[in-house]
Amino acid sequence: MFESLTDKLSSALRNLRGVGKLTEENMADALKEVRTALLSADVHFKVAREFIERVQTACVGQEVLKGVAPGQQIVKIINDELVRLLGEGTNELSSARPLKVLMVGLHGSGKTTSTAKLGKLLKKRGYRPFVVGCDVYRPAAIDQLEILAKQEELGFYSDRVSKDVPAIGAAGLAAAHAANADAIFFDTAGRLQIDSDLIEEVKKLRERIKPDEILLVADGALGQEAVNVAKAFHDALGLTGLILTKLDGDARGGAALSIKSITGVPIKFVGTGEKTADFDTFYPDRLASRILGM
Amino acid sequence: FGGRSIDASSLETLEEALYTADFGVATTEEILTEIKSAYKADKDLRGQQAAAIGSSVLKRVLAGSERELTQAPTGPTVIVMIGVNGSGKTTTSAKLAWLLKQDGKSVMLAACDTFRAAAVEQLKAWATRLDLPIVASHTGADAAAVAFDAMQAAKARGCDYLIVDTAGRLHTKSNLMDELAKIRRVLQKNDPTAPHHSWLVVDGSLGTNSIEQARVFHKSFGITGLVVTKLDGTSRGGAIVGIWRELKLPIYFLGLGEQPEDLQPFSAENYSKAVFGTE
Ligand SMILES: Nc1nc2c(ncn2[C@@H]2O[C@H](COP(=O)(O)OP(=O)(O)OP(=O)(O)O)[C@@H](O)[C@H]2O)c(=O)[nH]1
Ligand SMILES: Nc1nc2c(ncn2[C@@H]2O[C@H](COP(=O)(O)OP(=O)(O)OP(=O)(O)O)[C@@H](O)[C@H]2O)c(=O)[nH]1
Ligand SMILES: [K+]
Ligand SMILES: [Mg+2]
Ligand SMILES: [Mg+2]
Numbered sequence: 035m036f037e038s039l040t041d042k043l044s045s046a047l048r049n050l051r052g053v054g055k056l057t058e059e060n061m062a063d064a065l066k067e068v069r070t071a072l073l074s075a076d077v078h079f080k081v082a083r084e085f086i087e088r089v090q091t092a093c094v095g096q097e098v099l100k101g102v103a104p105g106q107q108i109v110k111i112i113n114d115e116l117v118r119l120l121g122e123g124t125n126e127l128s129s130a131r132p133l134k135v136l137m138v139g140l141h142g143s144g145k146t147t148s149t150a151k152l153g154k155l156l157k158k159r160g161y162r163p164f165v166v167g168c169d170v171y172r173p174a175a176i177d178q179l180e181i182l183a184k185q186e187e188l189g190f191y192s193d194r195v196s197k198d199v200p201a202i203g204a205a206g207l208a209a210a211h212a213a214n215a216d217a218i219f220f221d222t223a224g225r226l227q228i229d230s231d232l233i234e235e236v237k238k239l240r241e242r243i244k245p246d247e248i249l250l251v252a253d254g255a256l257g258q259e260a261v262n263v264a265k266a267f268h269d270a271l272g273l274t275g276l277i278l279t280k281l282d283g284d285a286r287g288g289a290a291l292s293i294k295s296i297t298g299v300p301i302k303f304v305g306t307g308e309k310t311a312d313f314d315t316f317y318p319d320r321l322a323s324r325i326l327g328m
Numbered sequence: 329f330g331g332r333s334i335d336a337s338s339l340e341t342l343e344e345a346l347y348t349a350d351f352g353v354a355t356t357e358e359i360l361t362e363i364k365s366a367y368k369a370d371k372d373l374r375g376q377q378a379a380a381i382g383s384s385v386l387k388r389v390l391a392g393s394e395r396e397l398t399q400a401p402t403g404p405t406v407i408v409m410i411g412v413n414g415s416g417k418t419t420t421s422a423k424l425a426w427l428l429k430q431d432g433k434s435v436m437l438a439a440c441d442t443f444r445a446a447a448v449e450q451l452k453a454w455a456t457r458l459d460l461p462i463v464a465s466h467t468g469a470d471a472a473a474v475a476f477d478a479m480q481a482a483k484a485r486g487c488d489y490l491i492v493d494t495a496g497r498l499h500t501k502s503n504l505m506d507e508l509a510k511i512r513r514v515l516q517k518n519d520p521t522a523p524h525h526s527w528l529v530v531d532g533s534l535g536t537n538s539i540e541q542a543r544v545f546h547k548s549f550g551i552t553g554l555v556v557t558k559l560d561g562t563s564r565g566g567a568i569v570g571i572w573r574e575l576k577l578p579i580y581f582l583g584l585g586e587q588p589e590d591l592q593p594f595s596a597e598n599y600s601k602a603v604f605g606t607e
Binding site for chain 1: 344347348349350352353412413414415416443444445446447449450452453454457467496498499500501531533534535536537538540558560561562563564566567586
C-alpha cells in the first residue's frame, strides 16, 4: 500500500533514497508534493498547511528505519496521521431510543436520499424507522421523500399546506410516536450557511424536536468553502456527525478532511450511489488513500 | 524581480485567494506566474493592490468565455441540461425558461429525468408555477421517448425554445452517458441540427472535480457551454476557470438562487472582480 502511494507521490519521495535521517532540508520537496496532493484533492488551503506542519514535526529527527526507504517512511507517517485525523470520534449513531435524527446541509447535497438510505439501514438493524418531510420550499421535495419512504416501507409524515417548519417537525414527531416508531428522521430543505432566516428556522426546528443526532450531509466533491459551510452549521446547530455523499464518483474528497479538522465532527456514513442501498459506514483508511490519490 | 518584486506577503495573499476560490493547483500556479510576469512587464502595476493585479489577470485569462444565447434559424432551439447529481439542472431549466418567457419567447419544457424519485413532479411543479407547457411521462419511462415527444410537440406548437431536463449522472458511469447519446439521436430525428446547445450545469460550490466532470462529459457527449449554479453562497466557483482554460467551453449563465429570476448572464469582468473582492 505505502509502496504504491510512494510511486504516486513520485520523485521527491523516492529521492530520499539513501538518506540516514529525515531532516527539514531533505523533506522540503517531499512535503511540497504532499501539499500539492492535498490541494488537488480540495483540502482547504489552511488545513493543508497545518497538516503539513504537523507531519513535518512528526518526521524531523526520526531515524530512517532499517530496510525502509525514507520516502516510504514519510508516506507512512502522512497516511497514519491522515487516518488518525479522519477517524477521530465514533462513527456509531447515538443509542437513544427513540432515536431522533436531523438532516441538514447545502442544496442538492443528498439529504433526502440519505434520509431514505439511513432509514433503510436502521430498518435492517431492527428499528422501526419513520421519516418527516420538513422541506416546504423545493418543488416536489415532499413527494420525493414520500416515494422513497413508500419504497423502503418507512413511516412517513408531512404537511403539504403548512409552511411552519418547527410545527411540522413537532407534528411529525407526535405522528412517529403514535406509530410506535423508534428511529425518526427529519429531512430539511437545502440551505446556505449564510442564509440567516433559514438557519434560524432550523434552529427552531431543533428546539422543538430535540434530536439526538444532527447530521451534516455534504457532497464529497465540495470545494474550499467546505470549511465555512461546516463551521457555520456547526456553530448554529452543534453537529454530531457528517455524511459524505456521491463517493461513487471520482472526487478525491478532501473536503472531508477540511470539515473534520475545523469542526472535529466525526464522519459517520458515506453515500456511494443513487440507490437507497448505496450507503456505507465510514472507513478512514479508504478515504485517506483516496485523498492522497492512490 | 530584485528590489521591485511584489512582496512575499501579497503573493501569499494572492495564492490563498486563488486556492480558496477553487482554482486548483495548475490554474493557481499559472495565474501566479502570469501575475509575476504582468508585474515585470508593466511597472504601473507596481503600486496597485495585489488583488487588482489578480483580478485583471483573471479577466484576461477568461477573455472570450462570455457567450450570449442565440436562437436557431428555424424550428425550436433545443437546449439540453446535463450534469452530475444535484448540480441544479431542473432549477436552471425552470429559471432559463422564465428568463426567455420574460423576453417574449415561447418555451416548452421536457421532463427527461425519468429516474430520480419525484423528478418529473419537480419540473411539473415549476411548469405550473411559471405557466409553461411541459411534456412529461412517468418515473421509469424511456427518457429518449419523452425527448422525442417533446420535440414533436414543440415543433407542432411553433415554440421558440425546448428545454430538456435530464437525470443527474456522474461522469464516471458510462451506461448513463449512453442514455444521453440516445436522447440526442431521437432529437436529431426531428431536426438534424438539434440539440443546439448541450450545457453542463456545474455546481459552483464543488472543487476541482468539476474540471474532470467537464472533461468527461465533453469527451463523451460534446458540451457546448456551461451554467454555474449556487454562486449566491460563499463559494467562488473557480473550477470554471480551469474548465475554460482547458476546454474553452463558454459560460452562459450563473445561478444565484432558487427563485425564477435568479439566473444571470455571465460576465468575466464582474466575476474577476468578485473573486478578488475588488469592486
Ligand atoms: N451518485 C450519487 N448520487 C447521489 C448520492 N446521494 C444522493 N445522490 C443524488 O444527488 C441528487 C440530490 O439528492 P437529494 O437527496 O435530492 O439532495 P438534497 O440534499 O435532498 O437536495 P435539496 O433538498 O434540493 O437540497 C439526486 O439526484 C440523488 O439521487 C450518492 O451517494 N451518489
Ligand atoms: N442557492 C441556490 N440553490 C440552487 C441553485 N440552483 C439550484 N439550487 C438548489 O439546488 C438543489 C438541487 O437543484 P436541482 O435543480 O434539483 O438539481 P438537479 O441537477 O436537477 O438534481 P438531480 O436531478 O437530482 O440531479 C435544489 O434545492 C435547488 O433549489 C442556485 O443557483 N442557488
Ligand atoms: K452540492
Ligand atoms: Mg431534499
Ligand atoms: Mg433534476
